[in-house]
Amino acid sequence: MVNFLLLLENVIEYDKKTIDRGLTPQEVYELCSCIRETFCISYSIRKDNNLYIYLQNFHNLISFIGKELRFLGPDERSQALLLYKALKIARENQYLTEKRITESTPGIYVTKFLNDLDFIGYMKSKIRGLYYKLIDREKPIKEQLVRPNLVEILEEINNNNLYLLAPHLENPNFSDLIKEMKNIKVLSLSKIKSIENKILYINYSKDRQCEKGSL
Numbered sequence: 140m141v142n143f144l145l146l147l148e149n150v151i152e153y154d155k156k157t158i159d160r161g162l163t164p165q166e167v168y169e170l171c172s173c174i175r176e177t178f179c180i181s182y183s184i185r186k187d188n189n190l191y192i193y194l195q196n197f198h199n200l201i202s203f204i205g206k207e208l209r210f211l212g213p214d215e216r217s218q219a220l221l222l223y224k225a226l227k228i229a230r231e232n233q234y235l236t237e238k239r240i241t242e243s244t245p246g247i248y249v250t251k252f253l254n255d256l257d258f259i260g261y262m263k264s265k266i267r268g269l270y271y272k273l274i275d276r277e278k279p280i281k282e283q284l285v286r287p288n289l290v291e292i293l294e295e296i297n298n299n300n301l302y303l304l305a306p307h308l309e310n311p312n313f314s315d316l317i318k319e320m321k322n323i324k325v326l327s328l329s330k331i332k333s334i335e336n337k338i339l340y341i342n343y344s345k346d347r348q349c350e351k352g353s354l
Contacts, residue, residue, distance in 0.1 A: 140187040141345055146305040149196045158219045171218040172335035179213045197233035198252040201225045208246035225249050255316050304334050
């Protein structure tokens with residue numbers, strides 16, 4: 140199992156007509172690429188993987204639970220429409236003053252939190268024994284965190300790992316949020332530029348690890 144957490148401020152609004160016309164916004168296209176690289180492999184789905192997308196502006200978490208997913212295809216349109224349905228619920232929930240969990244489609248859930256600490260507590264309870272690794276984008280982030288444990292080589296991947304991707308870490312709100320997450324190890328993948336390729340690399344490493352274990 141591999142768990143990925145993507146931290147975003149929000150996601151640009153779009154609709155089904157935009158997707159049908161082939162005018163998918165670049166930001167949405169990149170998110171679809173993250174979904175695809177997390178789950179899609181040949182003609183099947185990585186049922187053991189999970190992808191979490193946290194929208195910090197309104198404290199909404201979109202959870203893609205691999206073993207429960209339905210209707211997810213390898214094509215951009217399929218991914219964009221499933222994401223659209225979840226984002227629609229997230230926007231409807233943004234002004235709620237209480238926690239709420241809503242199933243968007245099978246295997247995709249939208250959770251509304253009261254604040255960031257509520258979200259962090261939820262993640263710690265959801266993935267017990269959570270072991271954080273922080274994947275940076277283009278530059279080492281050790282200067283933005285307090286005395287981090289910098290890891291240069293990818294260590295063994297196990298079910299308790301959560302790989303956190305923050306494409307806009309320079310945002311002070313994200314830096315503060317990450318500092319609230321204890322026991323973070325920083326894995327520098329600055330040579331891998333795109334987020335989806337970082338996910339691809341982690342999955343590839345996991346596959347290699349499994350192959351070696353079966354020898």
